[in-house]
Amino acid sequence: MKAGTDLAQIGSLVGDPARANMLAALMGGTALTASELALEAGVGLPTASAHLAKLADGGLIRMQRQGRHRYYALSDQSVAAMLESIMGVAATVGPKRVLPGPRDKALREARVCYDHLAGEMGVMMLDRFVAKGLILIEGERAEISDAGADYFTRFGIDLGGLGKNRRPVCRTCLDWSVRRAHLAGGIGAALLDRMLGLDWAKREQHSRILRFTPIGRRKFEIFIR
Amino acid sequence: MKAGTDLAQIGSLVGDPARANMLAALMGGTALTASELALEAGVGLPTASAHLAKLADGGLIRMQRQGRHRYYALSDQSVAAMLESIMGVAATVGPKRVLPGPRDKALREARVCYDHLAGEMGVMMLDRFVAKGLILIEGERAEISDAGADYFTRFGIDLGGLGKNRRPVCRTCLDWSVRRAHLAGGIGAALLDRMLGLDWAKREQHSRILRFTPIGRRKFEIFIR
DNA sequence: GCGATAGTTTGCTTAGGATCGAAGTATGAA
DNA sequence: TTCATACTTCGATCCTAAGCAAACTATCGC
Numbered sequence: 001m002k003a004g005t006d007l008a009q010i011g012s013l014v015g016d017p018a019r020a021n022m023l024a025a026l027m028g029g030t031a032l033t034a035s036e037l038a039l040e041a042g043v044g045l046p047t048a049s050a051h052l053a054k055l056a057d058g059g060l061i062r063m064q065r066q067g068r069h070r071y072y073a074l075s076d077q078s079v080a081a082m083l084e085s086i087m088g089v090a091a092t093v094g095p096k097r098v099l100p101g102p103r104d105k106a107l108r109e110a111r112v113c114y115d116h117l118a119g120e121m122g123v124m125m126l127d128r129f130v131a132k133g134l135i136l137i138e139g140e141r142a143e144i145s146d147a148g149a150d151y152f153t154r155f156g157i158d159l160g161g162l163g164k165n166r167r168p169v170c171r172t173c174l175d176w177s178v179r180r181a182h183l184a185g186g187i188g189a190a191l192l193d194r195m196l197g198l199d200w201a202k203r204e205q206h207s208r209i210l211r212f213t214p215i216g217r218r219k220f221e222i223f224i225r
Numbered sequence: 226m227k228a229g230t231d232l233a234q235i236g237s238l239v240g241d242p243a244r245a246n247m248l249a250a251l252m253g254g255t256a257l258t259a260s261e262l263a264l265e266a267g268v269g270l271p272t273a274s275a276h277l278a279k280l281a282d283g284g285l286i287r288m289q290r291q292g293r294h295r296y297y298a299l300s301d302q303s304v305a306a307m308l309e310s311i312m313g314v315a316a317t318v319g320p321k322r323v324l325p326g327p328r329d330k331a332l333r334e335a336r337v338c339y340d341h342l343a344g345e346m347g348v349m350m351l352d353r354f355v356a357k358g359l360i361l362i363e364g365e366r367a368e369i370s371d372a373g374a375d376y377f378t379r380f381g382i383d384l385g386g387l388g389k390n391r392r393p394v395c396r397t398c399l400d401w402s403v404r405r406a407h408l409a410g411g412i413g414a415a416l417l418d419r420m421l422g423l424d425w426a427k428r429e430q431h432s433r434i435l436r437f438t439p440i441g442r443r444k445f446e447i448f449i450r
Numbered sequence: 451g452c453g454a455t456a457g458t459t460t461g462c463t464t465a466g467g468a469t470c471g472a473a474g475t476a477t478g479a480a
Numbered sequence: 481t482t483c484a485t486a487c488t489t490c491g492a493t494c495c496t497a498a499g500c501a502a503a504c505t506a507t508c509g510c
Contacts, residue, residue, distance in 0.1 A: 006315035014236030021229030068507040090231035112390030
């Protein structure tokens with residue numbers, strides 16, 4: 001009875017098309033303004049404002065004022081993981097799917113999940129790291145080995161800086177398209193950040209798709225080999 | 226835009242209190258009849274029938290006729306995992322929680338998740354199995370080692386029989402209370418089944434709580450040690 | 451200060467869907 | 481065959497919540 005109430009509360013927040021579109025847009029990881037989200041959801045500003053208030057009240061998103069803008073973002077990695085798992089169910093048990101178009105293919109291959117790399121390439125990367133002993137996995141928790149710390153530091157990531165903020169440095173996240181885990185947490189975010197900084201890939205506008213350049217893809221292969 | 230539609234579809238299914246209560250009840254793993262679910266949801270039979278049709282249509286549940294009864298169950302482990310992840314978010318970011326009562330404590334300690342052991346004891350069990358090399362984990366996928374096969378067989382589990390039906394023998398599932406993985410899949414179900422058969426624990430009526438007997442708990446400790 | 455942009459609040463309309471009673475179908479029991 | 485149980489379908493009601501227009505608040509640039 002009580003468990004159902006919790007489920008329903010979150011479910012109804014996600015269950016409205018306008019709010020769902022907002023959440024999907026925020027899965028991209030970048031914070032968005034109320035107007036941008038209104039546009040994304042296809043509703044007017046007043047309506048969007050009401051929706052955002054509900055989402056914030058329910059704890060799914062977090063707001064930050066910046067001048068006359070208000071930036072909204074998912075409040076937590078766990079919210080992103082939940083949304084991914086819902087998408088996973090939608091993809092498997094959902095209504096008979098039309099065969100996936102080219103956009104879906106790109107999305108499956110490489111995309112941003114909140115703030116880290118997901119899709120086939122993300123899963124492959126974690127697999128390789130585990131195989132090489134750079135990451136140690138136990139259950140959902142993951143750990144960076146000494147060899148891994150060395151490797152990531154040489155890649156240009158400041159592990160010391162990561163440790164300072166509160167979020168777990170290393171954790172995994174279930175991938176909806178591949179149904180395997182990929183690397184999330186501080187290290188996952190830092191790796192994606194670095195790859196974008198090195199111009200290995202570019203984010204496609206208004207989407208979660210990551211487009212790797214041919215050179216970037218080759219360097220990525222070498223990096224994880 | 227499209228991603229949001231998928232989210233909203235599943236979300237709105239979970240978002241109705243009556244349906245959410247039904248799903249929560251089905252998380253117990255046992256299949257329930259329409260009347261039982263109506264009672265659980267606190268609605269009349271016609272209403273329940275309509276809800277069940279929607280859930281089945283959306284692919285979240287699966288129906289099986291048996292005489293004049295119709296038994297409903299979650300359609301898939303992935304649905305159970307999704308519901309767990311939603312509960313996880315509800316528990317963390319949700320409305321300011323009242324301090325957990327004794328029921329919550331029991332639920333945290335040991336409960337049924339669809340058809341396998343979850344809660345602190347479930348997480349502990351998987352941790353020990355991994356540490357002892359009985360289960361090998363790589364991402365979300367898991368595997369039974371040779372030593373593990375031997376150990377589980379001696380515990381009275383027919384691993385050969387497990388392999389026959391289609392569901393993956395070994396996989397992990399994220400625990401909402403502990404936020405770590407526990408053991409799911411065919412082996413998870415078989416282990417719980419065996420423990421119940423050995424009278425280590427009893428299921429509490431109309432709830433997901435597992436009550437271990439003192440002796441059962443001690444045997445469990447030895448089993449995973 | 452003034453206009454302009456970003457966002458919220460208020461008040462109203464409307465539609466979708468949750469609910470139940472009553473009638474209809476299917477299965478089992480006598 | 482007849483009655484009872486289990487469930488669905490139909491029809492009608494009612495209520496929540498999504499939507500927008502208009503008015504209000506706050507911040508920026510000048």
